[in-house]
Amino acid sequence: MSCDLTTLAVAGVRGLRPYQPGKPIEDLERELGIRDPIKLASNENPLGPSPLAVQAMQGALGAVSRYPDGNGRALKRALAQRLGVGEECVTLGNGSNDILELVARAFLGPGSEAVISEHAFAVYPIVIQAVGAKARVARPNAPAHAMPYGHDLQAMSALVNEHTRVVFVANPNNPTGTWLEGQALKAFLDALPDTTLCVIDEAYLEYVLEPAYPDAVAWLGDHPRLIVTRTFSKIYGLAGVRAGYGISHPQVADLLNRVRQPFNCNSLAQRAALAALDDEGHVSRSRELNAAGLAQLSRACEERGLGHIPSVANFLCIELARPAPPVYEALLREAVIVRPMDNYALPNHLRVTVGTPAQNTRLIQALDRVLGT
Numbered sequence: 001m002s003c004d005l006t007t008l009a010v011a012g013v014r015g016l017r018p019y020q021p022g023k024p025i026e027d028l029e030r031e032l033g034i035r036d037p038i039k040l041a042s043n044e045n046p047l048g049p050s051p052l053a054v055q056a057m058q059g060a061l062g063a064v065s066r067y068p069d070g071n072g073r074a075l076k077r078a079l080a081q082r083l084g085v086g087e088e089c090v091t092l093g094n095g096s097n098d099i100l101e102l103v104a105r106a107f108l109g110p111g112s113e114a115v116i117s118e119h120a121f122a123v124y125p126i127v128i129q130a131v132g133a134k135a136r137v138a139r140p141n142a143p144a145h146a147m148p149y150g151h152d153l154q155a156m157s158a159l160v161n162e163h164t165r166v167v168f169v170a171n172p173n174n175p176t177g178t179w180l181e182g183q184a185l186k187a188f189l190d191a192l193p194d195t196t197l198c199v200i201d202e203a204y205l206e207y208v209l210e211p212a213y214p215d216a217v218a219w220l221g222d223h224p225r226l227i228v229t230r231t232f233s234k235i236y237g238l239a240g241v242r243a244g245y246g247i248s249h250p251q252v253a254d255l256l257n258r259v260r261q262p263f264n265c266n267s268l269a270q271r272a273a274l275a276a277l278d279d280e281g282h283v284s285r286s287r288e289l290n291a292a293g294l295a296q297l298s299r300a301c302e303e304r305g306l307g308h309i310p311s312v313a314n315f316l317c318i319e320l321a322r323p324a325p326p327v328y329e330a331l332l333r334e335a336v337i338v339r340p341m342d343n344y345a346l347p348n349h350l351r352v353t354v355g356t357p358a359q360n361t362r363l364i365q366a367l368d369r370v371l372g373t
């Protein structure tokens with residue numbers, strides 16, 4: 001009996017393609033027999049986690065037979081204090097991807113729409129379509145713009161209508177590394193209708209050094225439909241344990257809480273995140289290393305006549321003026337894992353995560369061998 005099980009899935013899921021993560025180091029070692037590769041593919045912190053976070057997790061290992069604190073009290077309290085908001089404004093997630101999905105489940109469904117930009121984070125269209133809502137994709141900034149391929153807020157505004165329940169804005173955006181100034185983003189937010197929520201995804205906030213870069217949490221008082229998402233996966237170096245959070249009006253947090261899995265933020269993640277928050281030295285070292293690495297990589301591109309999108313995050317999108325997937329494959333054989341951007345509609349771009357100075361040098365030398373530069 002032949003049966004196509006995909007016909008049994010809900011319509012939104014039938015049309016989905018799964019998220020494509022960066023290639024794990026173990027896969028490259030196994031598939032190509034390559035020893036000691038470096039992975040600059042998933043915007044992970046090359047310094048690793050804070051030693052305080054590792055210690056905190058080690059101290060909590062013996063208690064993993066117990067369920068986590070489903071309310072995440074201690075972590076929520078620490079975050080609320082730090083951000084100057086009430087604890088009831090904080091929602092913890094299994095990474096901030098979890099918060100994005102909770103937003104979709106609470107506010108989107110068949111008949112409603114969400115607005116995103118082209119070349120924005122790939123998880124947005126997935127969570128929108130999975131719940132049967134329609135993703136409306138705004139044209140991005142032109143390649144010659146100061147923020148090439150970045151969010152065009154006017155184009156996004158133009159797609160907002162009475163069916164729009166959510167707008168997703170990544171600031172800075174992944175994979176472009178482009179960012180939005182406070183004034184422009186605030187004006188965009190002010191102009192949204194009362195029936196539209198706005199997610200501002202600040203996964204890379206801690207890396208940004210631009211004075212005009214806004215802290216969207218400060219707008220929550222005036223904007224009850226704003227949801228800011230942040231994560232411990234990037235500068236805090238805790239991508240593997242999965243901790244992220246949303247900050248919103250308490251009523252929005254209450255709605256997210258209704259669809260949340262009771263124990264979505266595990267006990268090790270809660271302990272690690274709490275300890276990581278206190279290690280400000282680790283965060284500033286990570287930020288400084290990143291600024292130096294971004295400069296090193298941008299300079300290397302310029303010296304070789306390679307274009308790149310200006311980035312304020314911990315990665316750089318390099319323009320090769322030729323299809324990037326074969327270059328990505330050749331770099332794998334050079335034991336360097338990066339990300340081709342063809343699935344982000346940027347077929348000639350490679351996204352590389354900023355590594356340590358030695359890793360950046362290895363990447364540049366491998367690129368020279370592959371490109372013949």
Ligand SMILES: *Cc1c(COP(=O)(O)O)cnc(C)c1O
Pocket residue numbers: 043094095096097098121170173174201203230231232233234239243244
């Ligand atoms: C990495 C990233 C996230 C965070 O993902 P986690 O689930 O917290 O690991 C969120 N948004 C963007 C744009 C990202 O690049």
